[in-house]
Amino acid sequence: MTDPATSAESAIADTELQEAIDRVRAQVAALHAELTRYGLVVWTGGNISGRVPGADLFVIKPSGVDYDDLAPENMILCTLDGTVVAGSPGSDRSPSSDTAAHAYVYRNMPEVGGVVHTHSPYAVAWAARGEAIPCVITAMADEFGGEIPVGPFAVIGDDSIGRGIVETLRGHRSRAVLMKNHGPFTIGKDARDAVKAAVMTEDVARTVHLSRQLGEPTPIAPEAVDSLFNRYQNVYGQDPTGSLN
Numbered sequence: 641m642t643d644p645a646t647s648a649e650s651a652i653a654d655t656e657l658q659e660a661i662d663r664v665r666a667q668v669a670a671l672h673a674e675l676t677r678y679g680l681v682v683w684t685g686g687n688i689s690g691r692v693p694g695a696d697l698f699v700i701k702p703s704g705v706d707y708d709d710l711a712p713e714n715m716i717l718c719t720l721d722g723t724v725v726a727g728s729p730g731s732d733r734s735p736s737s738d739t740a741a742h743a744y745v746y747r748n749m750p751e752v753g754g755v756v757h758t759h760s761p762y763a764v765a766w767a768a769r770g771e772a773i774p775c776v777i778t779a780m781a782d783e784f785g786g787e788i789p790v791g792p793f794a795v796i797g798d799d800s801i802g803r804g805i806v807e808t809l810r811g812h813r814s815r816a817v818l819m820k821n822h823g824p825f826t827i828g829k830d831a832r833d834a835v836k837a838a839v840m841t842e843d844v845a846r847t848v849h850l851s852r853q854l855g856e857p858t859p860i861a862p863e864a865v866d867s868l869f870n871r872y873q874n875v876y877g878q879d880p881t882g883s884l885n
Contacts, residue, residue: 657695664690664699664831665712665729671835672701672710678839680758681707687736690831691746691753696720698746702733720747722799737796744802745827749810751884752827754834759823762845766790767818773848776857780848781865782872783840785813785883793820801825813869813885816841829884 668690675681675688684707689700699715716735717728722743724731742755766773773788775781791808794800805825808817815837816826824841828834851857873883
C-alpha cells in the first residue's frame with residue numbers, strides 16, 4: 641500500500657520540478673531576443689541554454705528555427721548527456737547542433753547555469769586570428785577578470801567543442817572563450833548571466849580592435865585587474881553574488 645505522505649511529497653516534488661522547467665523554458669526563449677537586439681547573431685545561428693535548478697536537465701533552442709518563431713513551448717528539454725527528453729514539449733524537433741557542447745559544459749562545470757554561443761563579428765574576428773583579447777580596459781577587468789582566452793579548434797558534431805570550453809575556462813576567471821576559427825562561447829550562473837557575458841564579449845572585442853588601429857593598447861596592471869574584478873563581482877549593483885569561480 642502506498643504511503644499517502646510519500647505520494648504527496650512526490651507530487652509536490654514533481655510540481656516544483658515542472659515549474660522550474662517552465663521558468664527556464666520561458667527565460668531561455670525570451671533571452672534569444674537579446675542576441676538579435678545586440679547584433680550577436682544572423683539568420684538562425686547561435687544558441688542559448690539554461691540549466692534547470694535542482695535537476696540533471698537543461699533547456700536549449702531547437703536547430704535552424706527562426707528567432708521570431710522561438711517560444712517556451714518549442715524550447716527543447718535535454719538530460720546532461722544531451723539526450724532529448726521524450727514526450728516533453730518540443731521533443732519532436734532536433735535540438736541545437738551545439739547541444740553536445742552545452743551538455744559537456746554542464747556535466748563538468750556544475751557551477752555553470754547558462755551557456756551561450758554567438759557569431760558576433762568582432763569576437764569571431766579575434767577567434768579567426770586565434771588571438772586572445774588582452775585586458776586593456778576596465779570593463780574587461782570588471783566582467784572577465786583578465787583576458788578573454790582562446791580555446792582549441794574543434795568541429796561541430798560531438799562534445800569536442802565542450803571539451804575545449806571546459807579545458808580553457810576551468811579555473812579561469814573569464815566567462816568567455818574564443819573557440820579558434822569558430823567564435824565565442826560564454827558561461828554564467830544562469831542563462832541571463834551568460835547572455836550578459838556574450839554582449840560584453842562583443843563590446844570589448846570591438847573596443848580593443850578599435851584601440852589597436854590607433855597603436856598598441858596599454859595593459860592594466862594585474863593588481864588593478866584583481867581590484868576591479870573583486871569590486872564589480874562583489875560590491876557593484878543591488879545584489880552582487882560573486883564570480884563563478
